[in-house]
Amino acid sequence: MTLLRVESLQKSFGSLNVTRDVTLDVGAGEKHVIIGPNGAGKTSLINQIGGQMTPDGGRVMIDGSDVTRLAPEQRARLGLARTFQKNTLFQRLSVFENVRLGVQARFGNSFDLAQRAAARTDVNARARDVLDLLRLTALAERRVASISYGDQRQLEIAVALAGDPRILLLDEPTSGLSPVETRQLIEIIRALPSHLGILMIEHDMEVVFSLADRITVLYYGEVLASDKPDVVAANERVRDVYLGASF
Amino acid sequence: MDLFVSQLLNGLVYGLLLFLLASGLSLIFGLMGVVNLAHGSFFMLGAFIGLSVVSYTGSFWWALVLAPIPVAIAAAAIEILLLRHLYKRDKVDMVLLTFGLSFVFTDLVEWGWGKDTFSLSEPASLEESLEFLGGYFPQYRLAIVVFGLAVALLLWLLIEKTRIGAMVRAGIDDTRTAMGIGLNVPLLLTTTFASGAALAGMAGVVAGPILGVYSGVDVEVLIPAFIVIVIGGMGSLKGAFVGSLLIGIADTFGKAYMPEASMFLIYAAMIVILLARPHGLFGQAAS
Amino acid sequence: MGEFVFFLLALAWPFLAGSYGTGLITEALIFAIAAMSLDLLMGYSGLVSFGHAAFFGVGAYALALSGMKLGLNPWLGILVAVMTSALAALIIGYFCVRVSGVAFIMLTLAFAQLLYSAAVKWRGITGGSDGIGGFDRPQIAGLSLNDPIYMYFACLLGFVLSLWLLRRIINSQFGHALVGLRENETRMRALGFSTDRLKLCAFVLSGAFAGFAGALYAIYNSFISPDALSFAQSGMFLLMVVLGGVGSLLGPAIGAAIFLLMKQFVSSHTEHWLAIVGIIFVCCVMFFRSGVYGFLKQWLERGART
Structure with a gap:
């Protein structure tokens, strides 16, 4: 197909x-x-x-x-999802937050002003699953700018995959x-x-x-x-x- | 018919004055990515210095020649001491910096000359009016048209036909490339910034007899100049020229025929053009 | 913890400081709301508005005019002010969010200037550059905001409410999306975010809070003039944010307070307040980019480590 x-x-x-x-x-x-x-x-x-x-x-x-x-x-x-060769990720955000935004784009509600993002357990759980899949769990709380280039390339794919x-x-x-x-x-x-x-x-x-x-x-x-x-x-x-x- | 022709002339005058300001603003933006919010201050400073020169020498022409010099020196100092250190940072930092400087200049001018509105008298040799097309036209305004067109032509020749111009164009296309092919970029940036400021200072003197000289004239002229380059396309000399005439004429006719709605006219023009062409008439989309 | 201490101090302030100090902090609270509203755009969404005074001024005029021309109850006037500012932000934002970077700066500046000249020229409605004054202050159950102490507490309440709401917004999924926008718009679009709608929504919210501050300002002074919409006023808001620390919410609030205290102090010693504002601006941008808040945070963290 x-x-x-x-x-x-x-x-x-x-x-x-x-x-x-x-x-x-x-x-x-x-x-x-x-x-x-x-x-x-x-x-x-x-x-x-x-x-x-x-x-x-x-x-x-x-x-x-x-x-x-x-x-x-x-x-x-x-x-349709994509990675970029040169475009940076969300540099100042954590690895987890990078993936979480990818999940939120598809499964969250970005015009929800009232509920705390941290309270959306479904979104957070999926973000953690994606991190697991890409073997990035250990880096979840690190800022993107502080992780290795190789890990950033992996994170690229994780962010793209987040929205399934x-x-x-x-x-x-x-x-x-x-x-x-x-x-x-x-x-x-x-x-x-x-x-x-x-x-x-x-x-x-x-x-x-x-x-x-x-x-x-x-x-x-x-x-x-x-x-x-x-x-x-x-x-x-x-x-x-x-x-x-x-x- | 009379009114129409004289309004057209006034529109041209205002448009060409805007061009003197907008061309520098646009080239500086194209080359350095700086939205220079102190550009109106250079205009204002030029006008006040011109005022003092006239009162010492009694000659408008000395003012026209001398006033841009300290303005250019101030601008060069700003570029070398401050702006240069921000090129690698977020562009917003440079805008904020020039914003801060505009406050300093306002205070400086009020300190030196007070808060009154002064009028710079036009040169004695151009006080008369000329009669043609069935109407009387003040010589001074006609002279501004000639002067403005001459400056536009010179700028165009400078940018398009000379080596320095080629360097500026290369810089506008890509500063890094320009550095790569061995141009002395820092000197180029300082020169452009100072020349743009000198042009603005000169515009301040030229506009003195028409707009008056007062603290606050900086914002008064800066906003239309911004609108001009938003409309014309940033970094484009042609855009600055077409945009200036468009805004100058539209604003003048608006004030003559629809005084109530006139102030919305140029904003409406800007909005319409931006919606149709987000990068202005002659601007290029950054890829 | 630190915030709680501050709050207690704020509650006791009018009884400690006398009428001069109370008025000063009342004004600081009002400007703090405006500065925080700008920070929502500038610090969290990456949208640097150079015309934020527009919404502050619209709110102030809406409050004044709804009372004087429509005879509306001033409490209702505050609501009207917030709605009018939000509407102005919706219309202006509709155009502004289509462009980015420098064009955004210029458009916001141009729209603010448009409103400024409208306020100056429509003398029949706005009183021109003389402004309008002498409108009623709200009162409830015999407590009138004519009393500086009640005015102070009303502004404190307004500030705390605004801070709470803005924090709520920033911690929501919407807030997270805004931060993504600030960091990388291309990426956000590739992920499927409607970035223009997000920006517009942020613009409207920010405008509404600025309008709220403007309404309080009009009530506090019982007077409003086009100065509230001016280029200089927009600049002051930007300075408060930069001075306090971009993207920290509380920072810009602190920035607003420092700014006003400094203004009081400096203007009583020299006439060159404007030049000093400019120089502080320049110094902040050149050497002190993380602002007071960032500085305090670093200092506290260093203290915690040793």
């Missing part, structure tokens, strides 16, 4: 085409990985799917309905992590709920091939290939322009 569909997406800044006629699908339970050299337009694509950037043409569909013109928060309410999304966009979740942290993060991504459709950008080929159900190769804004990992790995053009360098 297709959860997320991107259809003939177009985006350019002046003469620079960052997205050219990109079409791809993410199904329930699928881990779809986008690879491509720097400047291939990967993050721009994620931003257009998330709603942080508006495409010039084409469509983004969630569950068959067109969301191209919807604001990020409206897409989030349809079950159906589609998760991960923008280079392992960038800047040590090999040990990377392996740990792969385990975490593997253990995510199986109904989740995941679209992730990744550079590390080891990670890509150990996780991907499907790989899409972007090259200067264009889809070069989109298929099962072994088929993509065998693709001549892909080998020429991209993989050749790292194999």
